[in-house]
Amino acid sequence: MKITKVETIRVDEFFHVLWVRIHTDNGLIGLGETWYLPRAVSSVIHEMYAPMLIGKDPMDREALWSAMFGNVEGFGYAGAELRALSAVDTALWDLAGQAVKRPIYDMLGGRCRDRVKIYNTVGSYGEIQDNEFEQRDPVGFLQNLLDDGITIVKAYYMGPYAAASGGNFISRKDIREALAPLAKQRKALGDQIEIAHDGGGQWQLAPAMTITQAMDEYDILWQEEMIRPINVETHLKLAEVTKAPICAAERLITKWHFREFIERGAAEIVMPDLIWTGGITETKKIAALAETYQTPVAPHDWTGPVNVFACAHISMSCPNVMVQETNRAYYRGWYDRFVEPNITIKDGFLFAPEGPGLGTRLKKSVLDRSDVHVETTTEAREWNWPGFIDPGQKTPHWYSPEVPAKGAKRGVPPAPARKSP
Numbered sequence: 001m002k003i004t005k006v007e008t009i010r011v012d013e014f015f016h017v018l019w020v021r022i023h024t025d026n027g028l029i030g031l032g033e034t035w036y037l038p039r040a041v042s043s044v045i046h047e048m049y050a051p052m053l054i055g056k057d058p059m060d061r062e063a064l065w066s067a068m069f070g071n072v073e074g075f076g077y078a079g080a081e082l083r084a085l086s087a088v089d090t091a092l093w094d095l096a097g098q099a100v101k102r103p104i105y106d107m108l109g110g111r112c113r114d115r116v117k118i119y120n121t122v123g124s125y126g127e128i129q130d131n132e133f134e135q136r137d138p139v140g141f142l143q144n145l146l147d148d149g150i151t152i153v154k155a156y157y158m159g160p161y162a163a164a165s166g167g168n169f170i171s172r173k174d175i176r177e178a179l180a181p182l183a184k185q186r187k188a189l190g191d192q193i194e195i196a197h198d199g200g201g202q203w204q205l206a207p208a209m210t211i212t213q214a215m216d217e218y219d220i221l222w223q224e225e226m227i228r229p230i231n232v233e234t235h236l237k238l239a240e241v242t243k244a245p246i247c248a249a250e251r252l253i254t255k256w257h258f259r260e261f262i263e264r265g266a267a268e269i270v271m272p273d274l275i276w277t278g279g280i281t282e283t284k285k286i287a288a289l290a291e292t293y294q295t296p297v298a299p300h301d302w303t304g305p306v307n308v309f310a311c312a313h314i315s316m317s318c319p320n321v322m323v324q325e326t327n328r329a330y331y332r333g334w335y336d337r338f339v340e341p342n343i344t345i346k347d348g349f350l351f352a353p354e355g356p357g358l359g360t361r362l363k364k365s366v367l368d369r370s371d372v373h374v375e376t377t378t379e380a381r382e383w384n385w386p387g388f389i390d391p392g393q394k395t396p397h398w399y400s401p402e403v404p405a406k407g408a409k410r411g412v413p414p415a416p417a418r419k420s421p
């Protein structure tokens with residue numbers, strides 16, 4: 001099986017979402033996704049990764065991941081390069097699963113469970129306007145989630161106050177005001193619902209400490225990104241004064257970012273975002289690393305219909321998955337306009353996808369939309385790390401677009417030839 005074409009697809013309506021489709025010579029199409037600055041991500045894919053992939057065997061996921069990462073890691077890498085790699089990696093896993101006719105979770109070690117408990121992140125789309133609902137009627141909103149079978153919610157009580165002070169200061173009066181809805185929710189619903197809190201990385205340490213201590217009386221499930229994950233010591237200081245577990249999350253990119261936070265206990269709950277942190281390949285490793293420190297994982301999902309499928313395979317196959325994030329405004333509001341089938345979520349659980357690979361496909365109708373933008377690469381080119389000296393050429397070179405993949409001596413050697421499914 002050889003890769004013949006790499007496509008990136010985006011639509012103006014959801015202007016941050018980018019889909020990647022990887023085609024092979026046996027007619028299979030693998031699907032991946034990422035989110036944020038899709039034109040920058042698309043440039044990375046078509047300038048570098050796609051030409052590296054053409055002619056390669058998609059079964060060699062580890063070697064391909066390492067080859068792509070090796071060409072971008074010199075610049076700090078946590079940007080469009082890693083979002084692009086995440087989307088491509090997901091598409092390669094989808095192809096591998098389709099090739100052996102098994103769901104991806106079977107290739108990751110099989111199922112630890114056939115459904116995973118979900119929590120709902122507050123979001124809005126179309127008729128589901130949960131942000132407005134929560135503001136207008138905080139108790140009614142949670143009751144509505146409970147009626148839906150959803151018993152865990154993640155909320156953002158402090159957002160406007162962080163914006164007002166730049167995250168540098170919070171008064172006691174503001175805290176009381178900000179937490180008034182939470183106080184009402186707990187009083188009315190008691191322990192019928194679990195409430196997690198996301199600070200969006202908006203605070204400095206001192207106000208974050210004040211806020212988390214004030215919230216402790218409401219038995220918060222976790223405190224996520226009250227501060228940005230750029231300093232392990234500040235996380236440990238926050239954990240010291242906070243009753244709720246500290247969650248380090250979607251801003252950590254690759255196992256190398258997560259490592260120190262996990263090892264030193266600065267991430268008491270680990271929340272990788274699969275389509276930002278390095279795809280299925282990397283998320284499985286982050287979960288295994290967390291497992292060695294007896295730390296649970298809660299896959300992050302906030303973006304598009306393919307990520308939630310990819311996360312589902314991680315959630316089914318990793319023993320230490322605690323709960324899966326979902327957004328009902330999205331999976332009910334717009335996902336089924338883009339993929340078929342849609343993810344199955346009911347009674348507060350997400351069910352294992354069925355069928356080979358990811359278990360979903362991009363709908364054909366997406367390509368017929370008037371606001372669609374498709375870019376395609378079909379030509380192989382070799383890439384090398386800048387400054388690499390080609391032993392054959394004896395001269396440093398940067399990018400040699402004229403060198404075809406076949407027979408090329410530079411870059412990562414191609415995997416040994418073998419019969420692939």
Ligand SMILES: [Mg+2]
Pocket residue numbers: 198200224225249250
């Ligand atoms: Mg978050």
